[in-house]
Amino acid sequence: MTVGQGLMEAQSARFASVDPLLPSVAAPPEGDVITAALPDGTRVAGVLSRQVHDRRSPARLWSATEVWELTPLLGAACAAGMDALLRAWRKRLDLLGPAERDSACVLTWPSRDAEATRALLDHGLVPLTVIAVRQAPAPQVTGGAVIRRATPADLETVLTLALAELRYSSMVGSTVHRPDAVELKRRTLAERLAAGGPAWLAERDGIAVALAECAVVTSEPGNATSTRLPHGRWGYVNCVSVLPGARGVGLGRQLMAHAHRELQRLGTVGTYLYYNPPNPLSSVFWPRQGYRPLWTMWEVRPAGALR
Missing domain, CATH: 3.40.630.30 (Gcn5-related N-acetyltransferase (GNAT))
Incomplete structure (x- = not known):
């Protein structure tokens, strides 16, 4: 079993304990691999991808033009693992040179994982969007429209x-x-x-x-x-x-x-x-x-x- 596969399986198990509606962790997209080590020797990783939206793309109405997106693979690690990976991400950005003004760093993470929130906030990330779900019968509502x-x-x-x-x-x-x-x-x-x-x-x-x-x-x-x-x-x-x-x-x-x-x-x-x-x-x-x-x-x- 590769390290990446081990991190995915451990992360899937943790996600299931945080929110049973979350799907199993899928293989990350293609991109640059970032790794980091915790003081106890635990290693975490992430895949960094860059996308530049075309000027006529509708995606630019809800997104920066240049987007750096990180897909973390923390395994069973949580706040400490997220902090270490975000530090490594910051170092990688330093090597790439100044970013365009119309750019963003984006990371998607389970909403109920409160333990990771502190690390994300400490690194300047803001919870701008949520994906929300509803599974219930439609109510009977009347009105004048x-x-x-x-x-x-x-x-x-x-x-x-x-x-x-x-x-x-x-x-x-x-x-x-x-x-x-x-x-x-x-x-x-x-x-x-x-x-x-x-x-x-x-x-x-x-x-x-x-x-x-x-x-x-x-x-x-x-x-x-x-x-x-x-x-x-x-x-x-x-x-x-x-x-x-x-x-x-x-x-x-x-x-x-x-x-x-x-x-x-x-x-x-x-x-x-x-x-x-x-x-x-x-x-x-x-x-x-x-x-x-x-x-x-x-x-x-x-x-x-x-x-």
Whole structure:
């Protein structure tokens, strides 16, 4: 058994003790291997990958352009192992030279592993995003809105609501409001609506005031989703937006109850989404809808600010 395999198996066992919903640790992606040693001789490792998003990539709306991502393999080690690996990461960045301003260091770790949190905070990383999951029957919620499926003919309406969410999120999370955001969003949403992606509009007096834009994703062996979620067919909540003047009256709750029922009807085992803990709206709304954090994405921008 190789050292890497041993670290993966030990880490899988620890993850299972922290949160039984976490999938087994998968082989890390291709990249540069970083290792570190603890005072007792225990060794930990990580794989560092670099990605530069193309200027026209929609990923630049929620990400820095240049991203350095570390996948830790700590085995059974926890806070001490994370601290040692982050120190080694900082040294590796020093060897690479100054980072671009539009850059970030990113690391994803189980949300319930509180022991690792201190090391992550001490090295300047911030919990900007969580992957949250929900596995519960859809509640029966009534309200004054009329909810209908969005179609390609609704593109401009959907775009307006999605951009409202993007502008707000850019103040309180990892989202970046790029100069070409309108065209990037229009192109992506047009493709999703044309493909029949599940999206719903809530209307009051015939005017759309809220959007839930979703997808159905399968977690199966070998694909990227399986590294984050148990195997099965999952509903993905990509964007929920309620216009400011329509907030606070239960419209979002009614819309999501409808979306949850429809996604369950499509045979999903649960739903998941990304939200920003610093967001004062989503950090309250989503737990009330039955979501709880599974993974936390820790980040520091620019990449050179890693301590």
